Structures are given as C-alpha cells and as structure tokens.
Amino acid sequence: MTRAAREFRPFARRGRTAIVAIVATSALVLAASTAVSIWSTGKSQNRAAVVEIAGRQRTLAERYVTQILLVRAGADASPERTGILLTQSVNTLLNGGTVPAVEGDDDEVVLQRETDPRIRAEIVEQRKLIHDLLATGTALLSHRPVASLKETAGERIQTSDQLLRLRVLSALTSNVSLNSAREIAAKTDRNVTDTITLQIALGAAGVLVSLLLAWALIATTRRQTAHFRSLVTASTDLVLVLSGGTCRYASAAVERLTGQPYSQLTGQGIMRVIHEDDHEQFRAAQQGDIKELVFRMRNAAGQWRHLEAHLTDLRTDRHVRGIVLNSRDITERVRLEQELTRQAQRDNFGSQLVEALEMADDEASAYDVVRRAMSEIDEQTPMELLLSDSSRAHLDQTAVHPNAGAPSCPVESPYSCVAVRRGHPVVFETSESLNACPKLRDRENGPCSAVCVPISFMGRSLGVLHATGPEGAPPSKEQVAQLTTLATQSGARIGTVRAFEKTQLQAQTDGLTGLINRRTLETELRGLMRQGRPFALALADLDHFKRLNDTHGHEEGDRSLRLFSHVVRQVLRDDDFVARWGGEEFLIALPDADAAAAVEVMDRIRASLARTLDGGQVRFTASFGITDSTAAPSLQELIQLADVGLYLSKASGRDRVSVGEWTDTREALGSANGTKRAPAIHRAAAEDEPNLS
Amino acid sequence: MRRAPLTVCAVLVGLALIAAVVVSQRAEATPKSPSVVRVVERDFHISVVHGYLTAGTVVFHVTNRGPDEHEFIVVRADRGLPLRADGITLDEDALQKNIVGSVEPAPGGQTNTLRVSLERGRYALVCNMYGHYMGGMHAPLVVR
Numbered sequence: 132m133t134r135a136a137r138e139f140r141p142f143a144r145r146g147r148t149a150i151v152a153i154v155a156t157s158a159l160v161l162a163a164s165t166a167v168s169i170w171s172t173g174k175s176q177n178r179a180a181v182v183e184i185a186g187r188q189r190t191l192a193e194r195y196v197t198q199i200l201l202v203r204a205g206a207d208a209s210p211e212r213t214g215i216l217l218t219q220s221v222n223t224l225l226n227g228g229t230v231p232a233v234e235g236d237d238d239e240v241v242l243q244r245e246t247d248p249r250i251r252a253e254i255v256e257q258r259k260l261i262h263d264l265l266a267t268g269t270a271l272l273s274h275r276p277v278a279s280l281k282e283t284a285g286e287r288i289q290t291s292d293q294l295l296r297l298r299v300l301s302a303l304t305s306n307v308s309l310n311s312a313r314e315i316a317a318k319t320d321r322n323v324t325d326t327i328t329l330q331i332a333l334g335a336a337g338v339l340v341s342l343l344l345a346w347a348l349i350a351t352t353r354r355q356t357a358h359f360r361s362l363v364t365a366s367t368d369l370v371l372v373l374s375g376g377t378c379r380y381a382s383a384a385v386e387r388l389t390g391q392p393y394s395q396l397t398g399q400g401i402m403r404v405i406h407e408d409d410h411e412q413f414r415a416a417q418q419g420d421i422k423e424l425v426f427r428m429r430n431a432a433g434q435w436r437h438l439e440a441h442l443t444d445l446r447t448d449r450h451v452r453g454i455v456l457n458s459r460d461i462t463e464r465v466r467l468e469q470e471l472t473r474q475a476q477r478d479n480f481g482s483q484l485v486e487a488l489e490m491a492d493d494e495a496s497a498y499d500v501v502r503r504a505m506s507e508i509d510e511q512t513p514m515e516l517l518l519s520d521s522s523r524a525h526l527d528q529t530a531v532h533p534n535a536g537a538p539s540c541p542v543e544s545p546y547s548c549v550a551v552r553r554g555h556p557v558v559f560e561t562s563e564s565l566n567a568c569p570k571l572r573d574r575e576n577g578p579c580s581a582v583c584v585p586i587s588f589m590g591r592s593l594g595v596l597h598a599t600g601p602e603g604a605p606p607s608k609e610q611v612a613q614l615t616t617l618a619t620q621s622g623a624r625i626g627t628v629r630a631f632e633k634t635q636l637q638a639q640t641d642g643l644t645g646l647i648n649r650r651t652l653e654t655e656l657r658g659l660m661r662q663g664r665p666f667a668l669a670l671a672d673l674d675h676f677k678r679l680n681d682t683h684g685h686e687e688g689d690r691s692l693r694l695f696s697h698v699v700r701q702v703l704r705d706d707d708f709v710a711r712w713g714g715e716e717f718l719i720a721l722p723d724a725d726a727a728a729a730v731e732v733m734d735r736i737r738a739s740l741a742r743t744l745d746g747g748q749v750r751f752t753a754s755f756g757i758t759d760s761t762a763a764p765s766l767q768e769l770i771q772l773a774d775v776g777l778y779l780s781k782a783s784g785r786d787r788v789s790v791g792e793w794t795d796t797r798e799a800l801g802s803a804n805g806t807k808r809a810p811a812i813h814r815a816a817a818e819d820e821p822n823l824s
Numbered sequence: 825m826r827r828a829p830l831t832v833c834a835v836l837v838g839l840a841l842i843a844a845v846v847v848s849q850r851a852e853a854t855p856k857s858p859s860v861v862r863v864v865e866r867d868f869h870i871s872v873v874h875g876y877l878t879a880g881t882v883v884f885h886v887t888n889r890g891p892d893e894h895e896f897i898v899v900r901a902d903r904g905l906p907l908r909a910d911g912i913t914l915d916e917d918a919l920q921k922n923i924v925g926s927v928e929p930a931p932g933g934q935t936n937t938l939r940v941s942l943e944r945g946r947y948a949l950v951c952n953m954y955g956h957y958m959g960g961m962h963a964p965l966v967v968r
Contacts, residue, residue, distance in 0.1 A: 286960050
C-alpha cells in the first residue's frame with residue numbers, strides 16, 4: 132500500500148492552527164486549573180469547618196462530664212444544653228446543615244453532608260456514643276441506675292462505678308471525635324494533595340500538548356523553510372539581498388557561479404566579483420533607484436558572465452529589510468545577440484559590398500571597391516588583394532589597403548599559396564610557429580599574424596586576400612568573416628567583369644588580327660558622324676591575296692594579314708581606327724583628317740609595309756581607296772566612295788592610293804544610269820593579275 | 825539433532841534432584857510451624873480465634889473492622905493490669921516489661937501481622953487507646 136504524497140502548501144494555515152491550538156490548550160489548562168483550585172479551596176474551607184466541629188465534639192463531651200459532675204455537686208451548670216449541642220453537631224456532621232454556635236467560642240457553621248463512608252461510619256459511631264453518654268448522664272442526674280442502660284455503640288463497660296462509666300463514655304466519645312476529626316483532616320490533606328497532583332497533571336498535560344503542538348509547528352516551519360531553502364539552493368537563479376550598501380545574503384547559486392564561499396560574498400565582498408564598469412550601476416541598484424539591471428559577474432573560471440537582474444524593494448518588509456536582486460545568467464543570450472548583431476553588420480557589410488561591386492563595371496572599379504572595403508573592415512590592418520593574370524600563372528597585387536598599406540606577401544603564383552591550395556581561409560597566430568606559412572617569415576616588419584582568404588570564381592582560383600596583424604593577435608573572427616565576404620563577393624564580381632570583358636572583346640575584335648571588327652568600326656563612325664566630327668576613310672585591300680594563299684598556303688595568308696594589321700597599327704595614331712572589313716580588306720578611319728591627309732598616312736603605311744617585308748618574308752602589297760566625311764552625307768556612301776578609290780588603285784596597277792569620287796566612279800564603272808555600283812572592289816580583285824614577287 | 829531431547833531430559837532430571845534436596849533441607853531446618861491467631865477488632869471489643877496454643881512463635885493477624893482506629897498490644901497478664909491515674913487507660917509504662925508486642929493504631933479495614941515468641945502463661949490482647957480498654961477492648965490468651 133503506498134502512501135499518497137502530501138500536497139505541499141507553502142502558505143498552509145497549519146502553522147497558524149498550531150499556534151491557536153497552543154494558546155487554546157494553555158487557556159483550557161489554565162481554566163481547568165483555576166476551576167480545580169476554586170473547587171478545592173471551597174471544599175477545603177468546608178473541610179476545615181468540619182474538622183473544627185469534629186474536634187469541638189471532644190471538648191463538648193468532656194464539658195458535658197464536667198457539667199454533670201458540677202450539677203451533682205450542686206453547682207449551676209447546664210449539661211442538657213451541652214448534650215443538645217453534641218447531638219446537633221454530630222447530626223450536622225453526618226447529614227449537613229447548620230451547626231449551632233457554642234457560647235463564646237465560635238459562630239454558626241454551615242456544613243455539607245458527609246459523603247465518605249468511612250468517616251460517616253465513625254460519625255455514626257460517635258453519635259451512638261453520644262447517645263450512650265447522654266443517657267448515662269441523664270440517668271446520673273436523675274439518680275437512676277445506669278447498669279441497665281443499653282450500650283448502643285458496642286462498648287462493654289464493666290464497672291460498677293457510674294461516674295467512671297460516664298468518664299469512659301466521654302473518653303470514647305472524645306477519642307472517636309478526635310479520630311473522625313483526624314480522618315476528615317487527613318482526607319482534606321488527601322484532597323489538597325489530589326488537587327495539587329491534578330493541577331500538576333493538568334499543567335504537565337498542557338505543557339506536553341503545547342510542546343507537541345510547538346514541535347508540530349517547528350516541524351512545519353522547518354519543512355516549509357527546508358522547502359524554500361531547497362528551492363533557493365537548487366535554483367539556478369542568483370539571489371542577493373542588498374542592504375545599506377552591502378550584500379547581506381547570497382544564494383548557493385552565487386557561490387556555485389563565482390566559486391567563492393558565502394563569507395567572501397557578503398558585505399563588500401560581492402563587489403570583487405562584479406565587473407568594474409558595472410559598479411556604479413550596481414550601487415545605484417543598492418539604493419533602490421532601478422528596477423532592472425544587467426551586470427557582469429566573474430565566474431569560478433575567471434570569465435565574465437552577463438546577468439539580468441530584477442530588483443524588488445523589500446526594505447520595509449521586516450522579514451527581509453533589503454533589496455532582493457533575482458538574477459539569471461543571460462550570457463548565452465547576450466552572446467547570441469552579439470552574434471546576431473555581428474551577423475547583421477556582416478550582412479550589412481556584405482549587402483553594401485555587393486551593391487558597390489554591382490556598380491563596378493570594370494576591374495579597376497572593382498579594385499577601388501575592394502580598397503574601400505578594406506578600410507571598412509579595419510583601418511589599421513595591412514591588406515592586399517593578389518590576383519592572377521590571364522595566364523593564371525602569376526599573382527599581381529591589384530588592391531592595397533589605402534591607409535595601412537600592403538603586407539607584401541611574396542607569393543608568386545596562386546598554387547604557391549596555402550590558402551588557395553586548401554580552398555578556405557587560413558589564420559596564423561604567429562609567423563614563427565612551425566606550421567606557419569613560409570611566406571610569412573622574414574617579413575620586413577618582423578614576426579606577424581596573418582589571415583589568407585582564397586578568391587575563386589566558378590571554381591577556379593583567382594588569387595588571395597591577405598591581411599596581417601601583430602604577432603599573436605590575428606584579425607578577429609569578425610574581421611575574418613568580413614574578409615571572407617569581401618573575397619567571395621569581389622572574386623565573383625572580378626570574375627564576372629573579366630568574363631564580360633573577354634566576351635565583349637571577342638565580340639568587338641577580329642580573332643585573327645586582333646583588330647576591331649566591322650560592326651565595331653561602323654559604331655564608332657556613326658558616333659563620329661553624330662558628333663559632326665570630320666574624319667577620313669581608307670579602304671585597304673591586299674593585292675593578289677588569293678594567289679598568295681594558293682601559293683604559300685593559308686597560314687602564310689593569315690600571317691600576312693596579321694603583319695599588315697600590325698604595320699597599320701604602328702603607323703596610325705592612338706585614336707585612329709582600323710578594322711578588318713572582311714577577307715583581305717581593312718577599313719581605316721582617321722578622325723579630324725581629310726582625304727589628303729589620309730593619302731599621306733596610307734602612303735606611309737605602304738612604305739612601312741615595304742620596309743617590314745624586306746626581312747625576307749613573302750612579299751605583298753596593298754591598295755587603298757580614300758574618301759572623307761565631306762564627300763557624302765551617309766556612311767554607306769562614304770564607304771562606297773572609298774571602295775571606288777580602291778577600285779581606281781587596283782585598276783591603276785595596285786600598290787597605290789586613290790581618292791574615290793562619284794564622277795570617277797561613273798566613268799570608271801561606265802554606268803549608264805549613274806547608279807552606284809558596289810562593291811566594285813570584288814570585281815576588280817577578280818580581274819587582278821597575279822603580281823607575286 | 826537427535827541429542828537435543830536427551831540433553832533436555834538430563835537437565836530436567838538434574839533440576840528435579842536439586843529441588844528435592846533443597847526442599848528436604850528446609851523441612852529439616854523448620855522444626856515447628858508457628859501458631860496462628862486471628863484477631864478481629866471492632867468498636868469496642870476484640871474477638872480472638874485460635875486453636876491450642878503452645879509456647880513458641882505466634883503469629884497474630886490483626887484485622888480492624890473499625891470504624892474507629894484501634895491498636896493491638898500483647899501483654900503478659902499473669903497478675904492484674906495496672907491503670908493510669910485517670911482510671912481509664914492501662915499504665916503502659918508500668919507494663920513495659922510485660923508487653924510482648926504491639927501493632928500501632930490502624931484505621932478500620934486494615935489487617936496487620938504481629939509475630940511474637942510467647943512463653944507459657946496468660947496474656948491479654950488489648951487496645952489502649954483513650955477509653956477503649958475500659959470500653960471493652962481486651963481479650964485473654966493462654967499459652968500452654
């Protein structure tokens with residue numbers, strides 16, 4: 132059978148009930164004791180009167196004999212009166228009532244009926260003896276013989292002396308009266324003793340009950356106290372009671388947290404485990420000025436723990452008389468909040484970085500963003516961005532911290548960098564440790580710490596973001612995280628820009644010669660025309676190119692095309708344009724030049740080509756047709772005019788420069804209706820005589 | 825296990841032998857049992873119940889039937905018993921040598937025992953409380 136668990140009621144009325152029971156018991160015992168005392172006192176008073184009357188009987192019996200003798204001697208006496216007193220007294224002793232007063236001795240006394248059987252038997256015996264005494268006395272006074280008197284009390288007086296008989300009866304009466312008086316007195320004593328015993332028993336019982344109730348009260352109080360002590364002791368909440376600027380109580384949780392004994396925490400000792408920066412706030416809390424408080428307390432391992440406290444002002448509570456500070460450890464929450472804050476800052480940094488990089492449409496702009504981001508991460512930490520070139524064989528320093536400068540890592544190729552090889556950020560506490568990167572040793576500024584974050588794009592390594600700090604104090608985790616973000620985002624952007632530029636370049640240039648293509652040049656020319664900027668056009672064509680291809684092969688033809696392109700680029704100004712127009716044709720645009728100037732430039736190209744081919748390569752020449760922006764309003768017509776000029780050069784024997792004009796065109800082409808014929812060059816080329824040298 | 829009953833029997837036989845020896849020795853040490861006299865006192869006479877009394881130890885069982893208190897005195901009474909000057913009570917001082925034994929006054933209902941050694945002769949059993957002797961509380965006793 133299991134015993135049901137008792138419900139714990141911390142604020143049960145049991146304690147109050149016990150106190151009430153103690154008081155009630157004490158009152159009850161006191162009342163009973165008082166009642167017993169009153170009853171006993173009353174009874175004792177009655178008994179004293181009874182003893183007095185019983186004792187008086189002895190005197191009356193002797194007085195009766197004396198009075199008999201006096202009467203017989205002729206003196207004046209009243210034995211009858213004494214006999215009546217004796218009789219009334221003994222009857223009153225037996226049955227209760229009023230005992231008459233004896234002259235000069237005492238007053239009337241009211242007696243209770245005797246209830247004790249033994250005493251009653253003695254009084255009855257006394258009454259019989261008084262009867263015999265009075266009968267004898269009466270017989271003596273009336274001179275009658277006494278021998279014939281009946282003896283009612285069991286006595287057997289064997290004497291012929293009548294007076295002796297009277298004296299013997301008096302003696303017996305006296306003795307019986309004395310004995311009954313003694314017995315009554317003894318009973319009174321026993322009553323008093325019983326009363327005292329009863330009172331002692333009552334008192335003892337009251338004390339015992341009170342002790343039991345007090346024990347129950349103490350047990351209840353202890354149980355409640357133990358319960359609350361267990362709650363407080365086992366609680367992870369830290370409880371402090373502050374009073375008068377000192378700590379009066381510190382719960383077990385405080386001892387466990389700080390590793391300090393209770394004696395070291397109370398008084399001013401508590402301040403030793405509270406962070407110095409929080410002292411002022413803590414003192415304000417002791418004054419009851421604040422209701423909530425966050426402070427730091429040093430734990431047993433010497434770490435600072437963040438505590439959140441709620442303060443309750445119980446200075447007016449006489450059981451506390453202080454400010455109760457309930458604290459709980461919120462270090463983990465603070466850490467998470469800080470982490471979230473850092474994460475938000477990182478996210479903010481990352482989002483700002485992404486936006487900035489999105490606005491960078493070339494590598495230079497991206498590098499500028501990287502430099503500014505470096506400053507954002509830390510003003511004092513040297514940083515550099517090392518990126519590989521197009522060959523991905525060499526690392527170049529592309530961005531440096533604008534204020535702190537570069538750590539100047541000597542790494543030359545991406546795969547010489549340990550961070551690139553590992554593919555994740557690497558932190559070195561000191562350049563002097565055995566497992567430190569060898570590139571960190573022997574730096575100009577001596578031993579250092581370092582962080583190396585690899586940069587990649589589409590799975591291919593682009594380089595490394597490198598930062599250094601004082602030896603033993605590398606950039607913080609937060610900075611490493613930001614550097615990682617910077618590396619990731621900048622790598623993505625630079626990779627994208629590089630890919631875009633490469634694609635754009637491929638779209639704008641000719642793959643064989645590296646010159647811009649026809650579409651690009653047309654765009655440029657339309658731009659010049661929109662601006663109203665004058666320019667000259669020259670259409671060039673390699674002479675007898677088909678034959679060159681057929682004779683020396685296409686590789687030699689390609690080489691000739693690249694050579695011609697190179698010669699043209701060398702002769703032209705930087706802001707001049709040259710495009711491969713198609714096949715062996717090239718279109719050259721000279722801004723701010725007219726046809727005459729273009730003729731001179733083309734002649735210089737021809738001369739330069741001739742000089743270049745003096746080196747023993749396969750020789751070839753080129754013909755040019757010239758026009759300028761003043762000759763026609765549209766680009767198409769200008770190109771046709773240049774084509775006409777080229778035709779004229781071809782028709783005139785090649786390796787020369789001709790300016791195209793509409794008249795010449797009509798005459799040269801023999802057009803009946805005067806419509807423009809294009810492209811004339813193709814037909815002229817088809818009629819080209821082989822002129823190989 | 826089989827030895828247990830034998831051991832118990834042996835112990836019982838031994839104890840029986842020892843008890844028999846002790847009883848026989850005590851019987852030999854008590855040559856004669858005391859005479860017993862039953863005395864009843866009441867107001868105011870003494871009743872004595874006894875058989876044939878011989879000299880030796882006599883045990884009195886004195887019962888007071890009351891209601892008054894009574895004492896009990898055994899006094900040799902070969903000659904008469906002297907009274908005090910009051911003529912009511914015996915002169916115990918004069919009888920000092922003759923008083924064999926006594927029981928102090930006892931309340932009614934009480935029984936006391938008095939063991940005395942009596943020689944041959946006449947004795948009186950009295951209560952000498954005030955007036956009791958003359959009131960009739962005396963009885964003769966003869967030891968042969």
